[in-house]
Amino acid sequence: MMATAAVEPGQLRVGFVGAGRMAEAIAQGLVRAGKVKNQHVLASAPSDRNLCRFRTLGCQTTHSNREVLQNCSLVFFATKPHVLPSVLAEVAPVVTAEHILVSVAAGISLSILEELLPSGARVLRVSPNLPCVVQEGAMVMARGRCVGSSEAQLLQTLLEACGQCQEVPEAFLDIHTGLSGSGVAFVCTFSEALAEGAVKMGMPSALALRLTAQTLLGTAKMLLQNDQHPAQLRTDVCTPGGTTIHGLHALERGGLRAATMSAVEAATRRARELNRK
Template sequence: MSPRLIVLWLEDGSTSRLISGCPGCAGVVPASSILASAPTDKNLDAWRESGCRTTHCNLEVLQESTLVFLATKPHVLPGVLQEIRPAVGPHHIVVSLVAGVTLQTLQRVLPAGTKVLRLMPNLPCVVQAGAMVFARGSGAGDGEAALLKNLLSSCGLCEEVPESYINIHTGLSGSGVAYVYLFAEALAEGAVKMGMPSGLASRIAAQTLLGAAKVMLETGEHPAKLRGDVCTPGGTTIHALHQLEKGALRATVMNAVEAATKRACDMAED
């Protein structure tokens, strides 16, 4: 039986958009094989527009699904787990995207031996350019890990990691998207200050970030080496980098990743 995908209790609109950018809309799984559930119609519209089936009954979809994505706010998840627990069987694969909820917690609430994995994506999954990491629980084997990775690789980079890396990924990539947007905004505003129209400056800033990231991924070079390749003695780039160093850009970004990671850890303890 090929896996059917379901998403339970989509309360967060941003999460709904993110998930809908993944397997089904990337063409890996037919839309007719996806059944999404939420308490109201608000977060189901995008799914219907993509040709997916929808419902308000979690147990109904659980009965005909094998691969189950849980995408709720943390305070909602305990109630959802208690609701679906009686219907979870050995054929189910349960994937949680809920921030701060550990594999240990999921395994404690769900039936013993349930195949549980924990996934942390980021916003660019909506354009199939995401960065995702996942960890498996004790009941999930190589087959479940391979299935999840194969499905989600169509949406970007997808790596299996120890669970301890998931909070770091949140600080690096989940929240990191916002750091990049802030930097892109600053790049564009610098160009506007020097006389370039805002729309053009924003497009060039975005393309600059995209191109730099592509070179980094395709060459595998360390960013410090690539940065050095751009610099010439006495040139424009080294003068600009000097200003960034004076503003402590590297230390500030490192502090931001640390702060977001610590907050993710705190959420797991709340």
């Protein structure tokens, strides 16, 4: 097997142990962006239930986890967290120094992963979020002790096919769970409330929901493309005595800012508790 860091992304053989929605989203992003050829992707799962979606992408499938390791140099472990230790024990005998192993499972630290795998294994953790499904994910990654800059850069480049990916200290992964993982639900709750406000004032629900989604999309693009602080964009929308400042006053009276900060804090604390179990 060729050392992974020396392989051009287009020639890379990528494996997925676990074939759920997040694994499919990452594979789909890699294939559609031309980062990896579909015939160079191999996914494993106990049953055909999820593997059929990989076959639809033109990827290879198997029921053998070891086969994935034996044929792929970059392998994503996308199983449920409680299943991962037994899966790693199963594949450990075929792990080599040339593998790059990426865990997508929440709650299992790099130190634990390194304990469960052969000495010197190159291990990284990635925390994705659901918008990876539409290639607009917010992802962070952290590297283990044996991972060099070239391997980390390779993984980051590949994952950018699924959205934005930043390398961070491992401690930030739990915060990312509270911010970007759980944040999808927080944004959806705010979106629903925003649309319901329009419905209250007489707008049909379907139209209100569509306009709300487009408003969020456009705002996010402006923040990303212009690298603006949200406060600056908010100020640009606010005119003295206008509609926006009256609406913002109502949000402040309702405690939106404090409630949102508390939501991220609560989700982060829960992620940390799960990591200690």
